[in-house]
Amino acid sequence: MKTEFADLKEMHDYAWRLIIRGIVDKKSPARHPTFGTNGLLGMPELRTVVLRYADQKAANLEVHTDVESKKVEELKFNPNVGIHIWFPTNKLQVRIKAISEIKIGSGVTEQWEKVPTGSRVSYGTLPTPGTVIQTPFAYEKPAEFERFCLIKINIEEIDLTHLGTRHTRALYEKKTKWCGSWLAP
């Protein structure tokens, strides 16, 4: 555990290692980031997603969703995304700003084939997610490849806050090649 950061590159690499762990470690907080969009009526919309892929060099993340979910509708209108992860053990907050891309169909066949059969029912709920139903279980969950959607999250900014012995905060931006700068926490 780091008690304090005094090196910008070290802090950036440390955060990425924690994020990447979320792809394989179901107990990592990075497994379940909070995914924020601007709602269609100007209300912030936040929900849990499952992290499927993370790449420091390309500075992107991937999550899967149902193409009929509300968040896809919101992203078509405004592709900006906020991602939030709090690592309690490491006392590190990761805040990401990104621009999303929606991918469906033939471009995501490979990813679909890796989704376990039992998990494929997350893509295809009838009626579509968020529809009012009369009883709690008045829905079906067929697996539908046509509803499988990959959201590619192209990162623009990473804002890190570490609550160590003393607090440190640093901002890393794509436009300055992630070299980073310290901020007052």
Add this chain to the structure above:
Amino acid sequence: MKTEFADLKEMHDYAWRLIIRGIVDKKSPARHPTFGTNGLLGMPELRTVVLRYADQKAANLEVHTDVESKKVEELKFNPNVGIHIWFPTNKLQVRIKAISEIKIGSGVTEQWEKVPTGSRVSYGTLPTPGTVIQTPFAYEKPAEFERFCLIKINIEEIDLTHLGTRHTRALYEKKTKWCGSWLAP
């Protein structure tokens, strides 16, 4: 632990009990909700906050912050707030939409007096939070009552998703007196 919900009122009350626990239990996920705003440049902004108060009957929450923080600037422009809490043990996701009120000065003296002396340094950082600094510890943390700010979060909607034996999702709205309706999850 609930395996499944089939009663709207029971699910609503259950979620509120978990939320309220966050006021006193530092290990509860409700202690540290994610607080979402629409950023000034149209980018969703998410960060951790500490829950200070929660009231089911009045349907509101309270958090404290530095009045010079970016989130206050954002809320002055657009008071809409999204709150997100994921309770991993209970497999319950709480998504809240709310309208915020900013309170400072004589109206929050009582709350300020309850803030432990050691915690008051969260209100007064110089330079103000988010300012670029040349070295990681080039800041001071005096305690300043003038910078202490209470954000009152007046809830409009609560959207609950429970990943039980079967999934259930329900939406509760102030305008329908929180009676709730089931949604396809």
